[in-house]
Amino acid sequence: MVLISYSLMPDDLPTLCTDAVSLLHEVPVGSRIRVISHYDADGISAAGILCQALYAAGYDFHASLMRNPFDRGFERLAAEKNPLILFSDMGSGQIELVEQLKTNCIILDHHQFLRKSKTKEIIQINANTCGLDGNYEACGATISFAFTQALHPDNIRLAPLALVGAIGDKQHIGGLRGYNKTVLDNALEHDLLSMRVGSKLYGNTVADALYYSIDPYYKGLSGDSTAIKNLLETIGLSGNNKPDTLSNDQTKLLNSILMLRLLDAQVPVDIIDIVFRTRYYAPSFGYELERLADLFDACGKNGFRSLGLSISIGNQNDIPEAMQVEQDYKTKILAALHDLAHEGVKETASFYYFFSDSSSLGGVVAGSGINYVLGGKKPLLSLARKDGELHISCRGTQALVSKGLDLGLAMKTVAQQFNGFGGGHKIAAGATINHEKETEFLQQVEDILTQQLGENI
Secondary structure (H helix, E strand, C coil), rough: CCCCCCCCCCCCCCHHHHHHHHHHHHCCCEEEEEEECCCCCCHHHHHHHHHHHHHHHEEEEEEEECCCHHHHHHHHHHCCCCCEEECCCCCCHHHHHHHCCCCCCCEECCCCCCCCCCCCCEEEEEHHCCCCCCCCCCCCHHHHHHHHHCCCHHHHHHHHHHHHHHHCCCCCCCCCHHHHHHHHHHHHCCCCEEEECCCCCCCHHHHHHCCCCCCCCCCCCCHHHHHHHHCCCCCCCCCCHHHHHHHHHHHHHHCCCCCCCCHHHCCCCHHHHCCCEEEEECCCCEEEEHHHHHHHHHHCCCHHHHHHHHCCCHHHHHHHHHHHHHHHHHHHHHHHHHHHHHHEECCCCCEEEECCCCCCCCHHHHHHHHHHHHHCCCEEEEEEEEEEEEEEEEECCCHHHCCCHHHHHHHHHHHHHCCCCEEECEEEEEEEHHHHHHHHHHHHHHHHHHHHHHHHC
């Protein structure tokens, strides 16, 4: 299927959102609106935004967080009777399935645009048709936020949650831009955020913060209690200190050492820049935005989707439980990253790949692995076999994208050749095919990525 560019005549985002609100208002207040979203940090943030806005407008809601592709979830959805379905952070890549529902639908997405709907029942709002780059300038949560702004101005309060989604999708690398920057500016203007320069050290103690650090992943330090103890003793710090109790001098010293570790590991400069940067804190949650994004991601990808959704709609009493889930989640990620760092990966001319027990965790491992273990030299693919299927999650870097990498197109093109599903973004994408086609799939991906990157690998 050919991906169409609408850069010459972009849709108007506010107009589309106004049309979508009109479609919502055709449903009587008090009705139940169905919300379907992705299960990662962006999807959970988007769902939380929509659920809160719908409830404030007098509607009930029924929300589900699903994987992509959602063929099995779609079968359950098709059996329901819904006056209106909102798809957030998905839908554009599944437009044919959405059309088969034969009910009013609103799609709020930023993934690669395939085609316009053939039915009048669907309003599709995709960042890429609105003059925005869905890879960097808008995410599922910020597009969902645009819809809620058209619903009622008071929904400006949801701006911090929209930015959690953008940060969860790594769209803050290189600085927030496009519509994401508009949302940030509005949040700051309405005093919904405070700013502070700092590094990413989360945990009850400095030792815990370093031990469970996966993004950034400090090679030879993360997940290694002995190495952490030796490092802190060398620089005269107690591992039992809380990160926010360190003096300015202690913080600067620790940050300098951590930065040197990243440089020694040849971590891309744009990744180092987001480790030590201006951070945004949301008083409404009491946490820094990336902290919330990490919690949502851990809940969604570690089997606790409803817990993440609960926090996104304002149930902050669930945050301690989410932190326990996150610790278990990070323990699994650390084990996989340790294997990548010490046992290496399989390699072709145009990409690296490894096998994972879990497709959900594999994508996270690939994201950290390409930046902190492999130095961003080639795309990294995670392969997970389950129930006769092969689930592929792949990650690139902005530098590789600038050289021609388009993982979303590669996954879409090759998966279709094997009657599977695939797609995503240039920098991050995935696919699902029959596991018996693994060898042929990898060869086809090799051919496409070689064409895209040529001598730039």
